[in-house]
Amino acid sequence: xxxxxxxxxxxxxxxxxxxxxxxxxxxxxxxxxxxxxxxxxxxxxxxxxxxxxxxxxxxxxxxxxxxxxxxxxxxxxxxxxxxxxxxxxxxxxxxxxxxxxxxxxxxxxxx
Amino acid sequence: xxxxxxxxxxxxxxxxxxxxxxxxxxxxxxxxxxxxxxxxxxxxxxxxxxxxxxxxxxxxxxxxxxxxxxxxxxxxxxxxxxxxxxxxxxxxxxxxxxxxxxxxxxxxxxxxxxx
Numbered sequence: 001x002x003x004x005x006x007x008x009x010x011x012x013x014x015x016x017x018x019x020x021x022x023x024x025x026x027x028x029x030x031x032x033x034x035x036x037x038x039x040x041x042x043x044x045x046x047x048x049x050x051x052x053x054x055x056x057x058x059x060x061x062x063x064x065x066x067x068x069x070x071x072x073x074x075x076x077x078x079x080x081x082x083x084x085x086x087x088x089x090x091x092x093x094x095x096x097x098x099x100x101x102x103x104x105x106x107x108x109x110x111x
Numbered sequence: 112x113x114x115x116x117x118x119x120x121x122x123x124x125x126x127x128x129x130x131x132x133x134x135x136x137x138x139x140x141x142x143x144x145x146x147x148x149x150x151x152x153x154x155x156x157x158x159x160x161x162x163x164x165x166x167x168x169x170x171x172x173x174x175x176x177x178x179x180x181x182x183x184x185x186x187x188x189x190x191x192x193x194x195x196x197x198x199x200x201x202x203x204x205x206x207x208x209x210x211x212x213x214x215x216x217x218x219x220x221x222x223x224x225x226x
Binding site for chain 2: 006030090098106
């Protein structure tokens with residue numbers, strides 16, 4: 001089963017509000033990646049974090065990797081309707097080969 | 112450029128039938144992954160190839176599932192004696208570097224429905 005937990009499972013926001021999703025692993029991660037999946041689509045890569053405490057920004061999106069490399073967050077400022085979708089974190093656990101995905105946070109935006 | 116291509120896009124199988132799902136990765140990508148995604152869930156890791164070598168098959172749910180990548184490019188995921196619980200979207204992804212340390216490029220998936 002999955003060992004990367006994501007909360008919340010669903011998030012309803014009004015357009016223009018901020019949104020945050022959190023990712024937690026039971027074990028230390030070598031790196032963490034974030035993906036976005038639109039309804040009916042496939043996951044699309046957003047970003048990769050590797051270093052402890054790393055913070056990266058992409059326009060309205062801010063990604064953080066925790067100091068212990070066991071947690072991460074994605075924050076979206078002033079959501080737009082184009083942000084609708086499911087956001088997944090995925091990490092490489094020490095000694096493993098594949099990325100382990102969280103169950104995702106479904107972002108629903110009300111105009 | 113061409114992305115990851117999967118076929119068929121949809122597959123309906125009667126319980127007990129065998130199915131074969133094909134994945135054409137991006138040319139030159141070393142790593143190839145298979146994931147299973149149930150409705151509303153995250154992708155669940157099935158297996159990983161580095162070139163033609165299957166380095167990790169720990170996610171395959173039973174011995175009815177078999178994957179191969181004989182020449183280090185195209186891969187096939189085979190499911191024998193399909194069961195209803197096998198119904199899901201099967202995603203293939205490739206990446207340039209080994210293991211999960213570079214971005215994964217996903218195909219559109221094969222939606223398998225077992226009746």
